[in-house]
Amino acid sequence: MLSLFSNYFFRIGQISYFATRTYVSMPVFFQHQINENTRLGIWKIEETEEFFKNNVPLHRDVTHPHKRLQHLAGRFLLQFLFADFPYNLVQIADTRKPFLPNDEYHFSISHCSDYAAAIVSRESRVGIDIEKPVEKIFKIRDKFLATADIDLLPDPGVEPLTLLWSVKEAVFKWYGEGGVDFREHINIRKLHYGNETVRCYFTKTNQELDAHFRQFPGLTLVWIQT
Numbered sequence: 001m002l003s004l005f006s007n008y009f010f011r012i013g014q015i016s017y018f019a020t021r022t023y024v025s026m027p028v029f030f031q032h033q034i035n036e037n038t039r040l041g042i043w044k045i046e047e048t049e050e051f052f053k054n055n056v057p058l059h060r061d062v063t064h065p066h067k068r069l070q071h072l073a074g075r076f077l078l079q080f081l082f083a084d085f086p087y088n089l090v091q092i093a094d095t096r097k098p099f100l101p102n103d104e105y106h107f108s109i110s111h112c113s114d115y116a117a118a119i120v121s122r123e124s125r126v127g128i129d130i131e132k133p134v135e136k137i138f139k140i141r142d143k144f145l146a147t148a149d150i151d152l153l154p155d156p157g158v159e160p161l162t163l164l165w166s167v168k169e170a171v172f173k174w175y176g177e178g179g180v181d182f183r184e185h186i187n188i189r190k191l192h193y194g195n196e197t198v199r200c201y202f203t204k205t206n207q208e209l210d211a212h213f214r215q216f217p218g219l220t221l222v223w224i225q226t
Contacts, residue, residue: 028080029115030214030221038121039081040128040223045073045114052076057088073116074109081120095178108173108223119223127174128223133162144168144182152188159215164188166222167198167211174224175204198222 027044034040049065052072062068079085085105090098098109107120108128117130137158141150144165153160168182180186189199189208198211213222 030216031081034121034225037123038119038126038225040117040119041077041081042130042219042221043073043077043080043116043118045069045116047073055079057090070111070116074111074118077116077118078105078107078109078120081118082122085120093176095176097173097176099176108170110169110173115219117221119225121225124225125174126223126225127170127172127176128221129166129169129173130222131162131166131169131220132218133158133220137161137165142183146183146187149188152191159220162220163191163198163213163215163222166213166220167200170211170222170224171200171202171209174209174226175202177204180204 027046029042029044031041032039049069049072052069052075056072056075062071075087075090078087082105085107086100089100089102091101092098098107100107105120105122106124106126107118108126109116109118110128110130111117112130112132115130117128119126119128135158138161141156141161145161149164150156153164165182167188168186171186172180172182185203187201187203189201191198196213196215198213199208200211201208209224209226211222211224213220215221
C-alpha cells in the first residue's frame with residue numbers, strides 16, 4: 001500500500017443522538033446513517049488525550065503524541081456511532097487491520113490532521129478513507145492510477161486525483177488482507193458525480209464495487225459497504 005497521507009466539516013448541531021447515548025456540544029461535523037445497521041461519522045479532534053484515556057484502550061504502542069490522539073479519537077468514534085461497540089475487544093490483524101474476533105461489528109477507521117472518520121456496521125463489510133487534497137498527489141499519480149483511470153477524469157486536478165486515491169484506499173481497507181497493488185488491482189470504471197459514487201473493479205475478488213463519496217472544502221471522504 002502506498003502511504004500518501006495519514007488521514008468541511010459539516011457541523012450538524014450541538015446535540016447528536018445515536019443509539020442510546022446523547023452527546024452535547026461534541027465536535028461531530030458530519031454523520032450519516034446509511035441504514036439501521038450501518039453508520040458513519042467524522043469527528044473534529046478538539047479534546048486532549050486525557051479526555052480519551054479513561055474510555056478508550058490504546059491497543060498498540062503509538063509514540064507520536066498527535067498520532068496517538070488520532071488513534072484514540074478514531075476508537076472513541078466507534079462507540080459514538082454504536083453505544084454498545086465493544087472496543088475493548090478490538091484486535092489487530094497481521095495486515096494491521098483492526099477487527100472484532102466474533103464479527104459482531106464490521107468497522108473501518110481513517111484519520112488526517114485533526115479529523116477522525118469511522119464507519120461501523122452490524123451486517124456489512126466496510127471500508128472508509130478521509131484525505132486532505134494536497135499537491136503531493138501529482139508526484140505519485142502514476143504509481144496508483146492506470147492510464148485508463150486518469151482518462152475518466154474530466155479534470156485531473158488535485159481534488160479529482162485525491163478522490164481516486166481515496167477510493168482505492170477505501171477498497172484496500174474494505175478488503176483488509178493486504179497485498180493490493182492500487183494501480184493493477186483496483187480499476188476505476190465510472191465516476192458518477194451526480195449521485196456521488198465511483199464504480200470500480202477489484203481484481204483480487206473479481207468484484208465490482210460502488211464507492212460512495214462526499215467532497216467538502218479541503219476534505220474528501222470515501223466509504224464502501226457490501
